Amino acid sequence: MKSKQEYDFVITLKHPDYKIYNIITVLMCVMTVVAETYALLHSIFFDYNWINVLLVAVILFSLVMALINRDNKEYILTFKWALYAAAFLWLLYPLYIPFISIFFIIAALLERQIKFPQEIGFSKEVITFNTFPFKNYTWQQVKNAMLKDNILTLDFTNNKIIQKETESDVSPETEREFNEFCSLQLMHKS
Numbered sequence: 001m002k003s004k005q006e007y008d009f010v011i012t013l014k015h016p017d018y019k020i021y022n023i024i025t026v027l028m029c030v031m032t033v034v035a036e037t038y039a040l041l042h043s044i045f046f047d048y049n050w051i052n053v054l055l056v057a058v059i060l061f062s063l064v065m066a067l068i069n070r071d072n073k074e075y076i077l078t079f080k081w082a083l084y085a086a087a088f089l090w091l092l093y094p095l096y097i098p099f100i101s102i103f104f105i106i107a108a109l110l111e112r113q114i115k116f117p118q119e120i121g122f123s124k125e126v127i128t129f130n131t132f133p134f135k136n137y138t139w140q141q142v143k144n145a146m147l148k149d150n151i152l153t154l155d156f157t158n159n160k161i162i163q164k165e166t167e168s169d170v171s172p173e174t175e176r177e178f179n180e181f182c183s184l185q186l187m188h189k190s
Helices: 019-041 050-069 080-091 098-114 172-188
Strands: 009-012 119-122 126-129 135-138 142-148 151-156 161-165
Touching: 009 172, 019 050, 019 080, 019 098, 050 080, 080 098, 119 172, 142 172
Parallel strands: none
Antiparallel strands: 009 119, 119 126, 126 135, 142 151, 151 161
């Protein structure tokens, strides 16, 4: 959430399954390791490419750690360092294809945003989604906002409805306080 804004309530939403993103990332890294290994074995200057071997080791280490932690439900797998290492490999001889390197750097930067915990901040002025870019809605744009049974429901005046499950169980007291806060904001909107 933005650090400048104070929020009365911050709701963390349940994160989606990142399985497809992880599979694509692993395939990209494996493709890079295979291409680099093939290129190094067929390169005349193999003795001088130890940085390439180190970067391949970083990728393999990252993939092994992801394999070890894949069953941990509280741990979100990230492949940022593997993608950066792969990007550098595509910039170095013998692969040297800068376009693919740029693609890997973009993928590494986007992975952070994709896997960032989704939060919605509620203040007396606005409702803010921490997406990229931030989405702000005023209370005048909202018809109803409610949290019930760990489901957040936002009903907008333009007939758009958002229903999302919360990350953790919300106590009945917090649920009641949140719903009272939202009701008060909806009554006082001008």
